[in-house]
Amino acid sequence: MTTFDDREQAYEAKFALDQEQEFKAMARRNKLLGLWAAEKMGLNAESAEQYASAVVRADFDQPGDEDVFRKVAGDFEGSGLEIRESEIRRKMDEFGSIARDQIRAGE
Known part of the structure; x- marks a missing residue:
């Protein structure tokens, strides 16, 4: 193999790892968002996990x-809570940052 091939393989491996980490971070963000929303809706611990x-x-x-x-947003509305769109989106961003940091730290 040439140096170029080695670099290409390294780049492809890094890209695949980055994609995998982003997928995991988004799944974790969504779980954190769901737990936050469940707390707002007053769900018990088991229901919150579900x-x-x-x-x-x-x-x-x-x-x-x-x-x-x-x-x-639909579940908030269905439960009679008035949570602004901006608050939900802000929480999505906040939990996204937390999740990425956790994934990078190996948590």
């Missing part, structure tokens, strides 16, 4: 974050 898992699964509906946002 709800958080449902939020994680909601992310597989469509590419992007809108499916997760719609799930949480």
